[in-house]
Amino acid sequence: MIDELLFPTKNICSFCKDYDDDLELGLCKECRDRIEELHQPIKADIENIDKVYVSIYYNRFIKNFIHQFKFNNSSYLYKTFALYMIKTIEIQEIFDYDIILPVPLHRRKEAIRGYNQSYLLAKEIAKLNNKPISNNVLIKRKWTKEQNKLNVFERRLNLKSSFFVKNNDMIYNKKILLIDDIITTGMTLEYCSKELKENGADKIISICLSTPKI
Numbered sequence: 001m002i003d004e005l006l007f008p009t010k011n012i013c014s015f016c017k018d019y020d021d022d023l024e025l026g027l028c029k030e031c032r033d034r035i036e037e038l039h040q041p042i043k044a045d046i047e048n049i050d051k052v053y054v055s056i057y058y059n060r061f062i063k064n065f066i067h068q069f070k071f072n073n074s075s076y077l078y079k080t081f082a083l084y085m086i087k088t089i090e091i092q093e094i095f096d097y098d099i100i101l102p103v104p105l106h107r108r109k110e111a112i113r114g115y116n117q118s119y120l121l122a123k124e125i126a127k128l129n130n131k132p133i134s135n136n137v138l139i140k141r142k143w144t145k146e147q148n149k150l151n152v153f154e155r156r157l158n159l160k161s162s163f164f165v166k167n168n169d170m171i172y173n174k175k176i177l178l179i180d181d182i183i184t185t186g187m188t189l190e191y192c193s194k195e196l197k198e199n200g201a202d203k204i205i206s207i208c209l210s211t212p213k214i
């Protein structure tokens, strides 16, 4: 029933587009088998964040689909990816939070891309878990280069003072679930959480869709 609601093209795998009678999480068995699931907290060691959970590994198979999701206008993939993140929430019983916030994109970048992929994930998670979400608290004010094209020093410079918080009454004394698509160095989450804490957030946890295998 829920699959029918989520995937209007019934029995078509979101990734390979093959017909399959036995779809789970929107995918055929062959595609599911190539996903390396994690659903665990990782050692991120980010100041201000209590725990960072990751749903799947960023392996060679998934890389292609995450790239499509971010850059090739395949926004519909959020449904499948959000279901993997919901699985993490259920396995780890992550229910003790007040509001979901996505890691923001600069509004110009969002306009060009047509969507913020982390917001799509966050919105789906909020809907399925019946939790409040806001896209209007954490804001990216600086236009920055794609982090993956930079070294560690450049990444830090790139992110410095690039986030700010508005409507901080919405997060005052609140427990926050911060949503992002990929965690590599953790620097984006570090800068976001610093702003959130300075603006009165009580506690921050995060779920990221994927992380590279070290």
Ligand SMILES: [Zn+2]
Pocket (backbone or CB within 6 Å): 013, 014, 015, 016, 017, 018, 027, 028, 029, 030, 031, 032
């Ligand atoms: Zn498939």
